Amino acid sequence: xxxxxxxxxxxxxxxxxxxxxxxxxxxxxxxxxxxxxxxxxxxxxxxxxxxxxxxxxxxxxxxxxxxxxxxxxxxxxxxxxxxxxxxxxxxxxxxxxxxxxxxxxxxxxxxxxxxxxxxxxxxxxxxxxxxxxxxxxxxxxxxxxxxxxxxxxxxxxxxxxxxxxxxxxxxxxxxxxxxxxxxxxxxxxxxxxxxxxxxxxxxxxxxxxxxxxxxxxxxxxxxxxxxxxxxxxxxxxxxxxxxxxxxxxxxxxxxxxxxxxxxxxxxxxxxxxxxxxxxxxxxxxxxxxxxxxxxxxxxxxxxxxxxxxxxxxxxxxxxxxxxxxxxxxxxxxxxxxxxxxxxxxxxxxxxxxxxxxxxxxxxxxxxxxxxxxxxxxxxxxxxxxxxxxxxxxxxxxxxxxxxxxxxxxxxxxxxxxxxxxxxx
Amino acid sequence: xxxxxxxxxxxxxxxxxxxxxxxxxxxxxxxxxxxxxxxxxxxxxxxxxxxxxxxxxxxxxxxxxxxxxxxxxxxxxxxxxxxxxxxxxxxxxxxxxxxxxxxxxxxxxxxxxxxxxxxxxxxxxxxxxxxxxxxxxxxxxxxxxxxxxxxxxxxxxxxxxxxxxxxxxxxxxxxxxxxxxxxxxxxxxxxxxxxxxxxxxxxxxxxxxxxxxxxxxxxxxxxxxxxxxxxxxxxxxxxxxxxxxxxxxxxxxxxxxxxxxxxxxxxxxxxxxxxxxxxxxxxxxxxxxxxxxxxxxxxxxxxxxxxxxxxxxxxxxxxxxxxxxxxxxxxxxxxxxxxxxxxxxxxxxxxxxxxxxxxxxxxxxxxxxxxxxxxxxxxxxxxxxxxxxxxxxxxxxxxxxxxxxxxxxxxxxxxxxxxxxxxx
Numbered sequence: 001x002x003x004x005x006x007x008x009x010x011x012x013x014x015x016x017x018x019x020x021x022x023x024x025x026x027x028x029x030x031x032x033x034x035x036x037x038x039x040x041x042x043x044x045x046x047x048x049x050x051x052x053x054x055x056x057x058x059x060x061x062x063x064x065x066x067x068x069x070x071x072x073x074x075x076x077x078x079x080x081x082x083x084x085x086x087x088x089x090x091x092x093x094x095x096x097x098x099x100x101x102x103x104x105x106x107x108x109x110x111x112x113x114x115x116x117x118x119x120x121x122x123x124x125x126x127x128x129x130x131x132x133x134x135x136x137x138x139x140x141x142x143x144x145x146x147x148x149x150x151x152x153x154x155x156x157x158x159x160x161x162x163x164x165x166x167x168x169x170x171x172x173x174x175x176x177x178x179x180x181x182x183x184x185x186x187x188x189x190x191x192x193x194x195x196x197x198x199x200x201x202x203x204x205x206x207x208x209x210x211x212x213x214x215x216x217x218x219x220x221x222x223x224x225x226x227x228x229x230x231x232x233x234x235x236x237x238x239x240x241x242x243x244x245x246x247x248x249x250x251x252x253x254x255x256x257x258x259x260x261x262x263x264x265x266x267x268x269x270x271x272x273x274x275x276x277x278x279x280x281x282x283x284x285x286x287x288x289x290x291x292x293x294x295x296x297x298x299x300x301x302x303x304x305x306x307x308x309x310x311x312x313x314x315x316x317x318x319x320x321x322x323x324x325x326x327x328x329x330x331x332x333x334x335x336x337x338x339x340x341x342x343x344x345x346x347x348x349x350x351x352x353x354x355x356x357x358x359x360x361x362x363x364x365x366x367x368x369x370x371x372x373x374x375x376x377x378x379x380x381x382x383x384x385x386x387x388x389x390x391x392x393x394x395x396x397x398x399x400x401x402x403x404x405x406x407x408x409x410x411x412x413x414x415x416x417x418x419x420x421x422x423x424x
Numbered sequence: 425x426x427x428x429x430x431x432x433x434x435x436x437x438x439x440x441x442x443x444x445x446x447x448x449x450x451x452x453x454x455x456x457x458x459x460x461x462x463x464x465x466x467x468x469x470x471x472x473x474x475x476x477x478x479x480x481x482x483x484x485x486x487x488x489x490x491x492x493x494x495x496x497x498x499x500x501x502x503x504x505x506x507x508x509x510x511x512x513x514x515x516x517x518x519x520x521x522x523x524x525x526x527x528x529x530x531x532x533x534x535x536x537x538x539x540x541x542x543x544x545x546x547x548x549x550x551x552x553x554x555x556x557x558x559x560x561x562x563x564x565x566x567x568x569x570x571x572x573x574x575x576x577x578x579x580x581x582x583x584x585x586x587x588x589x590x591x592x593x594x595x596x597x598x599x600x601x602x603x604x605x606x607x608x609x610x611x612x613x614x615x616x617x618x619x620x621x622x623x624x625x626x627x628x629x630x631x632x633x634x635x636x637x638x639x640x641x642x643x644x645x646x647x648x649x650x651x652x653x654x655x656x657x658x659x660x661x662x663x664x665x666x667x668x669x670x671x672x673x674x675x676x677x678x679x680x681x682x683x684x685x686x687x688x689x690x691x692x693x694x695x696x697x698x699x700x701x702x703x704x705x706x707x708x709x710x711x712x713x714x715x716x717x718x719x720x721x722x723x724x725x726x727x728x729x730x731x732x733x734x735x736x737x738x739x740x741x742x743x744x745x746x747x748x749x750x751x752x753x754x755x756x757x758x759x760x761x762x763x764x765x766x767x768x769x770x771x772x773x774x775x776x777x778x779x780x781x782x783x784x785x786x787x788x789x790x791x792x793x794x795x796x797x798x799x800x801x802x803x804x805x806x807x808x809x810x811x812x813x814x815x816x817x818x819x820x821x822x823x824x825x826x827x828x829x830x831x832x833x834x835x836x837x838x839x840x841x842x843x844x845x846x847x848x
Contacts, residue, residue: 033577033718040755134574140719142566142574149573149749150558150566153739155461277704277725294457295564295727295736301701302722312719315577323752325573328744331464 016322019046019078021070021094022085023055025191026108026135029311030082031060039315041322048073074098080321082314083107092116099123099131106317108135108310114208114224117215121329132317132327137209138163138286140309141302142316147217147290148328154292156217159256160423163209165284165305166193166200167232167252171269172282175240175249180233192284192305203229203252203267210254210265217290218258220335222265227337230268234418239348242389243271245376246346249279253423255341262339271346271422277301278423340396344373344422347390347404351412353383361390364406368399385414391422440746443470443502445494445518446509447479449615450532450559453735454506455484463739465746472497498522504745506738507531516540523547523555530741532559532734538632538648541639545753556741556751561633562587562710564733565726566740571641571714572752578716580641583680584847587633589708589729590617590624591656591676595693596706599664599673604657616708616729627653627676627691634678634689641714642682644759646689651761654692658842663772666813667695669800670770673703677847679765686763695770695846701725702847764820768797768846771814771828775836777807788830789816792823809838815846 018034020027027047034044044064049055052068067073070090074081074097081098083105085091092112095105099120107113113120113133124131134144138161147156162168169192173183184201187193199205211224232252243250253270256263272278277299281287286304291297303309351357362372370392377388392400400419408416442458444451451471458468468488473479476492491497494514498505498521505522507529509515516536519529523544531537537544537557548555558568562585571580586592593616597607608625611617623629635648656676667674677694680687696702701723705711710728715721727733775781786796794816801812816824824843832840 029718037577037579039577140578140716141722142570145573146566146570146724149569149744150737150740152743153457153461153463153741154564154736280701280704292564292736294453294732296733298565298724298726300570300722300724303720309719312578312716313574316574317577319576319754320573320752323750323754325750325752326748328747328749330743330747 015041015043016080016318017043017045017078018080018082018318019048019073019076020044020082020084021048021073021091022083023047023049023052024084025307026310026314027082027084028057029307030084030314031057033311033315035059035061039319039322042318046073046076046078070094074101078103080104080106080318082318083109084314086111088112088115095120096123099127099129102127102129104130104132104321106132106314106321108133108314110136110205110208110212114211117212118221118332130321130327132321134317135310135313137212138288138300138304139306140312141286141288141300141304142313143213143288143300144216145316146300147213151217151290151292151295151298152328152330154295156290156292157258158291159210159213159217159254159288160278161210161213161254161288162251162278162281162286163206163254163288163304164200164252165286166197167206168281168286169284170201171232171235171251174235174237179237201233202231206252206254207267210256210267213288214256214263214265215332218256218263219330219332220258220263221332222263222335222337227265227267232269235269238387239418241378242348242376242387243346245378246271246374246391247274248272248422249274250420251278251281253278255423257339257341259339263335263337264339264341265337266341266421269420271420273423276423340398341421342394342396344394344424345392345400346420346422347392348387348418349390350385350387350414352414353386354412357410357412360410361407364403365390365392367406368395368403370395370399370403439465439467440504440742441467441469441502442504442506442742443472443497443500444468444506444508445472445497445515446507447471447473447476448508449731450734450738451508452481453731454508454738455481457735457739459484463743463746466742470497470500470502494518498525502527504528504530504742506742507533508738510535512536512539519544520547523551523553526551526553528554528556528745530556530738530745532557532738534560534629534632534636538635541636542645542756554745554751556745558741559734559737561636562712562724562728563730564736565710565712565724565728566737567637567712567724568640569740570724571637575641575714575716575719575722576752576754578719580714580716581682582715583634583637583641583678583712584702585634585637585678585712586675586702586705586710587630587678587712587728588624588676589710590621591630592705592710593708594625595656595659595675598659598661603661625657626655630676630678631691634680634691637712638680638687638689639756642680642687643754643756644682644687645756646687646759646761651689651691656693659693662811663842665802666772666800666811667770669802670695670798670815671698672696672846673698674844675702675705677702679847681763681765683763687759687761688763688765689761690765690845693844695844697847700847764822765845766818766820768818768848769816769824770844770846771816772811772842773814774809774811774838776838777810778836781834781836784834785814785831788827791830792819792827794819794823794827
């Protein structure tokens, strides 16, 4: 039986009826917070999940309908669908149907919002419902509400983020000496990484989040596929060793920049200065730095993933809906990701040593007018598998790629050189 | 002439007419951002200031009425009063009259909101207007929107903040070797400190901001006067030297804690670990760490003061109002600040050396069951004016104060011992 909330009723409101789609870690955390904290104006009425019998939780309250019939829940009197299934299908279809029926939707689905957010927001507006997705970027860290409600008065020109906790966990462990394969296995055992880790380590997850932030903060609608991510699997122990000699560490960084309307965006392993805020984030933590034309840098950090932090963002969206708060929908414009960053780079070579190698490499860089910043070669490596590093002053990726295309033809290279952006 | 915004008119809305009260640094920054960025739905129509002739700025647009007649502006067709005069009077009176007339108010006035926020919010609700004060805490850092919109789903149990840029500037400079008086003079010359710096260095400004955060994040309404601030002027160069030996630095920290409904809150100079996030904030930067029962720690940092960052928060509030976004008003309860922190302390003595001093001090601490963590005495100080430090394991302030009352009677003390909380 659906119970009423006297405090709300006296104000002429009735509780929002909530249906959770997907009762995994985050879904059960949402139900747990609602059951424990009893936020004013929220009532969990339905849970949809496949094989729902094994999910049933008495603590969620006697009035919850547990169902494996999505159609029935979509046709019910629930006011809000909380979509926590992830992926484009069937989550997208359920969301569209809920919005078309005039319901509101709260979701943590970054992929769906990155690719279809604009369309879904229009659908919601057309049918009088609301679409909220505060949990889609950086989970428990209120970056999306902060941007929408607290930075709408600024003009955000730059975004830098550690947006994927799995990659940050793996790279911080590798920084401390671990190898990629066992750390990935540990992350999988702890539930930080999926059985197929491609979305995370390949950079696709961070790219979706970056595209969402670009729309909300920079007000540009980009096709996420235009941001080509670099996987963190390219980075090896030797790179952490050289990075440290350069006063840096390596993290997966998502960054975007808007200069005179030109948009640049990349995702991939990046050298960051050990004294920069980015290096503060440990383990699965996330961090976002937004640089505004008027307000300067604003840093957000905290737990970007996990059941409870993500559930906090979902419940906060629900509380905001229950209190009649609306999203601040700043118009955005379509844009192409076609500008280039002009940043310093780290290039690591692995060669079978012979005379003239540095001469040839520096020649190829000079032909593209790329200035060398440092050449670092540590002792202790064998001459027939010698890693060494060249860092270069800020240059366009296109110029660097032309130089690397020429360098790649050198007979002494045991593998293609690894080039990483450096964050300044 | 008031001009209309076609984009809004097509949606049946007209721009919000804005009257700025107080055209100083922040007020003119607000006008500047509105003039340059032309946020959809905002129109500056009035500026009130004493001797307004010297403030008149043509770039603000031809439709602005410049006035030194507050009554006339309050009686005008402005929809929103932006109060940037500060202080309780006459700002409070203007805000009350605006709200009673059904207008909305955006303010950066932390003192007024800390002491009268609840009453003013009720007044706004009664007359159908809105009261927003995103700029009142940490200026350009969206802590208030982040708490209201993104953390309402959590139960915030702890707040730690560097909330006063002036103190952070002074203490970071002292940490680098400067003396208090010349640094204060520099801060005053740069516009970071007032001619009378008491509000800032005495901790009253940070206390007001802490009280506001406690209401929004912990949902407790406290009388700011119950939080007795400690001034940063108690700290000397020798304390920075000893702090560094302990792996710490000193900053003005505002902290609050809610445990089983018991509320503790303090503001004052505090030892912070050099590896803690708090030590990241430099110069006039602010930082807030909120610890949630479900989501863990969330860190916000950036520029907490200055014309432009504060103006970003004000304009963001205006944009949110123009887009129909409402505050998420979570009910709060009245509470007394009467609980005590159970934290480690740093105690610095200045003595005319003689045998038995440490024995007597440790005896006084032992009688209150306070455990010593470390005793540090650096070489190089004269025996007749010898500073040394005792740090103690977590204890209640009341126990420590009893021990110190007994210690203060010792004949060898050249000044009362300085006790500072340590942040762990």
